[in-house]
Amino acid sequence: QQQVKQSPQSLIVQKGGISIINCAYENTAFDYFPWYQQFPGKGPALLIAIRPDVSEKKEGRFTISFNKSAKQFSLHIMDSQPGDSATYFCAATFGSQGNLIFGKGTKLSVKP
Amino acid sequence: NAGVMQNPRHLVRRRGQEARLRCSPMKGHSHVYWYRQLPEEGLKFMVYLQKENIIDESGMPKERFSAEFPKEGPSILRIQQVVRGDSAAYFCASSLSTSGRGEQFFGPGTRLTVL
Numbered sequence: 651q652q653q654v655k656q657s658p659q660s661l662i663v664q665k666g667g668i669s670i671i672n673c674a675y676e677n678t679a680f681d682y683f684p685w686y687q688q689f690p691g692k693g694p695a696l697l698i699a700i701r702p703d704v705s706e707k708k709e710g711r712f713t714i715s716f717n718k719s720a721k722q723f724s725l726h727i728m729d730s731q732p733g734d735s736a737t738y739f740c741a742a743t744f745g746s747q748g749n750l751i752f753g754k755g756t757k758l759s760v761k762p
Numbered sequence: 763n764a765g766v767m768q769n770p771r772h773l774v775r776r777r778g779q780e781a782r783l784r785c786s787p788m789k790g791h792s793h794v795y796w797y798r799q800l801p802e803e804g805l806k807f808m809v810y811l812q813k814e815n816i817i818d819e820s821g822m823p824k825e826r827f828s829a830e831f832p833k834e835g836p837s838i839l840r841i842q843q844v845v846r847g848d849s850a851a852y853f854c855a856s857s858l859s860t861s862g863r864g865e866q867f868f869g870p871g872t873r874l875t876v877l
Contacts, residue, residue: 656804684865693766693853693868694805739804748857749795749818750866752804 652677654742656753663760669727671756673740676721680742684750685714685725688737697738698725730760764789766856766869767836774875781841781848783872787856794837795866796822796829799851811837844876 655674663669673683684699700707700714700723707714713726727734737757741750767786775781787794792813797805807821811831822829826844831837841848851873855866 686868691870693855693870695868696865699865748793748866749807749810749821750797750805750855751807752797754804755802 652751654740654751654753656740656756658756659754660757661759663730663758665730665732665760665762667730667760669725669730669734669758669760671725671738671740671758672722673724673753674720674722675742677742677744678721679744680751682743683714683716683723684741684743685712686739686741686752688739688755694739727758730758732760732762734758735760766854766867768852768854768869768872770872771870772873772875774877775844776877777845778843781844781874781876783839783841783852783854783874785837785839785854785856785869787837787854788867791856791858791867793857793859794831795855795857796837796839797853797855799853799871801850805853808839841874844874846876849874849876 657672685697686694687697688694698709698712700716702718711728716723737755739755740753743750769784794811796808799805809822809829810818826842828840851871853868853871855868857866
């Protein structure tokens with residue numbers, strides 16, 4: 651029940667295309683859903699996050715869509731660029747402790 | 763405004779030795795989290811600390827692993843008698859408070875290799 655399931659494991663997109671990464675969860679107590687971007691040899695960096703009272707959040711080319719009833723959320727990267735090539739992790743958390751539960755990651759490659 | 767700092771960045775130990783990983787949170791942050799990342803895997807929560815207190819160590823193996831966050835100085839993750847299965851990247855994250863859940867800032871990690 652603590653798991654966050656992420657798909658696909660890897661994704662290849664042409665430059666200018668839309669990258670879509672999906673995550674699903676079981677625990678309805680989760681109340682904060684961040685996405686992290688990680689480049690090789692670096693630590694994860696917070697990209698965008700959403701709370702379940704909102705169905706969509708957009709920041710530049712990055713959009714989170716949230717479906718509370720389906721317990722799913724997804725990251726959309728519009729106009730994907732080669733510089734977006736990285737591993738993306740969805741995560742979830744709840745309660746006062748704040749420790750994040752991560753999906754297994756999606757390795758995105760954007761081809762020029 | 764320095765971010766989260768971790769050292770060493772790379773650490774090589776032989777089986778049975780001790781590994782000490784250090785983390786200095788962002789200025790003003792009093793909450794520290796440690797995560798472990800195995801190759802091709804997501805990050806797994808290990809322990810959450812505030813100054814001088816362990817708040818949640820539910821993700822930490824019961825033996826050989828310990829963590830501290832003293833009043834002065836960095837947070838330390840200590841692994842005694844390392845085994846090959848401990849080889850992983852260990853990330854520290856800090857946050858200003860738990861009211862901003864998930865707004866954790868990660869360090870660059872320590873990559874531990876056990877020979």
